[in-house]
Amino acid sequence: MSIEEAVLTAFTRLFTLGHLIALCGGVFLGLVVGILPGLGGVAGLSLILPFLFGADPSIALAMMIGLQSVTATSDTFPSVLMGIPGTSSSQATVMDGFPMSKKGEAARALSAAFISSMYGGIFGALVLSVAVFYAIPLILAMGFSEQLMLIVLALTMIGMLTGDNAWKGLFACVMGFMVKIIGPAPMTAELRLDFLDLDTGYFLDNVKLVIVGLGMFAMPEIIDLLRRSQTISKSGDLRAQGGWVQGVKDWAQNWWLSTRCCVIGCIVGAMPGLGGSVVDWIAYGHAIQTTDRKDDYGTGDVRGVIAPESANNAKEGGALVPTLLFGIPGSGSMAILIGGFVLIGIEPGVEMVTEQLDLVYVMIWSVALANVFGAGFCVFFANQIALLTTIRYSLIAPFMMGLIYFAAFQATRHWGDLLMLFIVGTLGVYMKRFGWPRPALLIGFVLSKQVEQGVYETYTVYGFSFFERPIVIVMVILILLSVFACIKYKPRPVSLAEDGPHTHKNKAPQLVFYGVLVAWVAMMFVNSLYKEDLTRFYPQFVTFLALLLLLPLGLQIGFGKKPATHFFDSELEDFGDHEDKRTNEYHLLWLVGMLALCAVFGFEIGVAVYIYLFTKLKAERTHLGALICALSFTIFLGVLAYYLTLEYPKGLLQNFVNIGLDRLWRG
């Protein structure tokens, strides 16, 4: 089949009514699962897979592609409006998107995000239409050593995210390594820090990204908001700073940045080893590295939304390349997509380019079209949904808490998920308070395994000869340039006032937190002593690195006599005129109470009681109002459980009596 023929056939098929309707259906489902934190393409595709058996192949294909393409569009809603990353590829969007919501610019942030998403999706598809012919040699050239270099490059780009104090930032990254180290070692499956497991089997697997993401960003932000303000948006007037038109204008002004991030998205998506969960951070780091007014990032700069959102949709097209050409999935959702392909009789492989080029084009352009539909839907509803940010926060917060614990439980469906979220979330609360950059931890966490395996694989296969490989040399140069850019263009902190958060006074809480970190590192080192070689090398290297960073920090915090960046305590900041003067610890205790209720009565009842009490006592609603809130969340859980085959954490009482509501929806 000639290319012209293929293009023509593909176009005709693309615009048939059946194809369009199926695509829209898929898009709609994709948007819904994308909005729910913790659920993404994997959950959505698993949902429709059973119905695909025996379905018309072209319809099934359109549905799957439609669903898969837009989860990275609608996941922006929770990221921007609530500070909860909707899926792992919209974590960076939280950094500036959420502060924008707080400033009352939610609609602007959302529309900029959706336009960027749409552009990214279309750009990705266009690049793919051409690249599909040249992708194979490129992917085959990316061996173990090249992948390792790619990861190092990503780490240096993310170096921009280390915050005011580079030592703290680097340690946070190493801390991310250390969180990932808990559980089985990748090369031996031997358990590290196995005593933490307490015979529950939870640490048979590493801690899941969902939990670290929610713990680092969502939980601290929700607690912070509860303490600070009555509504997310301080101004309460959505249109004050321009609605969705302003967002579109913002994107138009930054189209070049958006394009560069699209390119990053395509490359990262197609490359093995990096995965979609860092693409947003790489784009975000790139934006800071290459644009001016660096201080604005993190305070609600629209460019901080445009960059990751352009990249995370462009990535979907890129990720289709290895999936289609090799039948080797690049991510969990791509794995299910392949499963779906096989069900409807499509066998991924290089032959697709030569023999079924029309089909390949139908897929690629369906991605583009789905992005247009998806962004269209979202822009249309953005103004309405953005109104959420004007609701009094103590009314939304309990739902948000229930929702993030629900999302966390979807990680492994083990009780440990709930406890782990609480522990990581508590760590996040204090990292936020003491100024240890949380994005750096997340990046370290995501890349840890690849660093460990990459070094081992490269050394085992190549020894030191890997430095002779041409692509490696090019990448080493890029890495050096990136490090240079990092050092030269890093934003400098502005004010270091005597009575500001950077003061050297009242440092006891910071010293306690520092002590906890030292104890953790020491424990990890001691535990590694008893392991076999391939298990212990990496944790020993990492703990050594950690101590190397902690030592100067300890000296500075312990003996520093004037305000400096290594000091930080947000409690010493001016809080403004907020109503609730409760501490972090007070809100953490509420959560302990919720978990205790769940442990006794099961998740559905535990969370419902939590919502009821919180709404009654904190939001000061009537009994009836609180009851309605609690019930509606339970019904929401029930509907999800019914359609997505979910189960919820069981309580102790449920061992004796079935008081869980799963009877209602599981038969």
Place this chain on the structure above:
Amino acid sequence: MSLRKIMAAAALGGGLAMAPIAVSAADFSGKTVTIIVPFKEGGGASRYGRTWQPFLQQYLPGNPKVVVLNKPGGSSILGANYFQKQKGDGLTILTVSTSTLTSFLFGGNKVKYNPNSWKVVVANPLGTAFYARSDQTGIKNKGAKADVMALRKANLVFGAKNKTSAELRAFLAFDLLGYFPKPVFGLSTGKQRKAILRGELNINYDSAAKYNKSVTKWIKKGTVTPLMNLGLLLPSGKVVKDPYLGDETPSVAEAYEAVNGKKPSGVHWEVMKNFIAMGVSASKSMALPGDASKDVYDTYVATFKKIYKDPKFLDFIKKDMGKYPHSFGGDAQNIIKFATSMSPEGKKWMDAWLIKKFGK
């Protein structure tokens, strides 16, 4: 209507509602049956579990809703531990894969399940196909002996998840034939496949399903050359030719015979047979909890037999597991039993072998 009449009617209604409904234990109408897959979505085991879903829904008495629940973690240990605690009411059924059995033998104290306590309903063998890069190993498919000799001289690199994962069967087979590749641990099946296409690994294996789907294409292009298969262990304990791969490549026993002039024997071969059972004959199976009643067990066996009469199902599996002889009930149970019961002598040999080959 008088009050008395109403009360009588209510009593009658209540009585009716409380009367035991005469339904046999193995009727699942209105119920939800959960297929537990102790692996991630997308892998071979998940696909296998999902294959049954629509058919179980159709053929189980009472047409229950059938759902698939992926419970991954610790090469299936988490999911299998969870399954071990489930009731045998027929509402929970487990997808068992080679890793579940290997983990049972080598998973240490984290393993809280015993496959021999389960009631195996159906076992589906799937062959293990070895292949190697033509350019790096010098193999040209000129007979088993020439291939083995070439491989003994070649600089072989082989990817595995870890030293006690399902790839053990490959290491044992390589060692039996007198060569031992340099292992690269920590590689998932997908990563292994990519690495062999890049030429960073040069010897690999895949299940017959994956072999049929992608490896045959690479063979056609000349990237890799088929090498051997593991053969197939029957419920009787006898190792026979692989019904699908056997025509193209020699089994490991045949390759051994071609090189050494005699059939393999001794404790290494006995252990190898356990691994052939685990890796090929019990490649995939479905099991009910151990306390499932005879009624429930028989119903399930009968249901799977019915599914095997459905032409739509047979057409769906014809490219992979349909090429292999499945077994039901007791026969399936025997295969799992054979796979997981290594002799004390074999176990001792295996422990020493692991230390010798991979260190502490």
